Amino acid sequence: MAGNTARTSETGKGLFQAVVDTGGITFLADEPTEVGGLGTGPGPYELLCASLATCTSMTIRFYAQRHAIHVGPIDVVVKHAKNTDGKDVFDRKIELADVAGPAQRDALLRAAKGCPVSRTLEQGSIINTELK
Numbered sequence: 001m002a003g004n005t006a007r008t009s010e011t012g013k014g015l016f017q018a019v020v021d022t023g024g025i026t027f028l029a030d031e032p033t034e035v036g037g038l039g040t041g042p043g044p045y046e047l048l049c050a051s052l053a054t055c056t057s058m059t060i061r062f063y064a065q066r067h068a069i070h071v072g073p074i075d076v077v078v079k080h081a082k083n084t085d086g087k088d089v090f091d092r093k094i095e096l097a098d099v100a101g102p103a104q105r106d107a108l109l110r111a112a113k114g115c116p117v118s119r120t121l122e123q124g125s126i127i128n129t130e131l132k
Helices: 044-064 102-112 114-121
Strands: 008-011 018-023 025-028 072-084 088-096
Touching: 018 072, 044 088, 044 102, 044 114, 088 114
Parallel strands: none
Antiparallel strands: 008 018, 018 025, 072 088
């Protein structure tokens, strides 16, 4: 099965700090100091929010380009929380600086809602785990 890959390796610094490698691009992930981390990188849920935000922005840009819709800068903010039932809730706010009219805005909103990460989160996933 082909797909995207990410690998994490603990750095040995702090309780949670890890190096993340995503196809040759590396960065640190960590937890905030309030929970025992060093605060040197995004935590798991921040990375998940970043995935949804970037996928949303890229999908809007792709759709706009494909349909010759002029769009200025795209700003997406995603926040994660748990509701009272313990379900994950992602609040996504999209700011489009320059779009011609309501029909185009509606089309871009539909595109955003259909971004691949949105679909993955909404549909759920299968996670296969192997301990070596």
